[in-house]
Amino acid sequence: MQDLLIDTNIYAYAMKGDPEVVSILRRCRKIGICAVSIGELLSGFKGGVKEKTNREELEQFLDSPRVFLYSIDEDAAEFYSAILNELRRIGRPIPTNDIWIASVAFQHGLRMFSRDSHFTYIPGLVVVS
Numbered sequence: 001m002q003d004l005l006i007d008t009n010i011y012a013y014a015m016k017g018d019p020e021v022v023s024i025l026r027r028c029r030k031i032g033i034c035a036v037s038i039g040e041l042l043s044g045f046k047g048g049v050k051e052k053t054n055r056e057e058l059e060q061f062l063d064s065p066r067v068f069l070y071s072i073d074e075d076a077a078e079f080y081s082a083i084l085n086e087l088r089r090i091g092r093p094i095p096t097n098d099i100w101i102a103s104v105a106f107q108h109g110l111r112m113f114s115r116d117s118h119f120t121y122i123p124g125l126v127v128v129s
Helices: 008-015 019-027 035-046 051-062 074-090 096-108 117-121
Strands: 004-006 031-034 067-070 111-113
Touching (some): 004 008, 004 096, 031 035, 031 096, 035 096, 051 067, 067 096, 074 096, 096 117
16 A cells, blocks of 8 residues: 555544554555644544543554654645635535645645545545545
């Protein structure tokens, strides 16, 4: 398996031990995660009863030598604007955070790993589901 950028839901499935997700991630050479996904996760942790445990698990995950954290920068913003305008043109809106995540996948040449089917609306994005 090549390099993937994981969506927030994939991290959650992996932490729950989903066999299919875990199998795919084990075969990856490089697992990317976007700062936007980290924000979504931290927000969820704050709303739950296991915030400390969840944060510790996330830190362990991020410490793996195969895991790379991607930030949003001006290049990602260019991809974001192109994706957003294309989705508007074809009448297929998706959540804003997912557009940012997809923009990072494009920017770094990564395939998107998600169980959200709306990523398939983004022309040119290679989605593993």
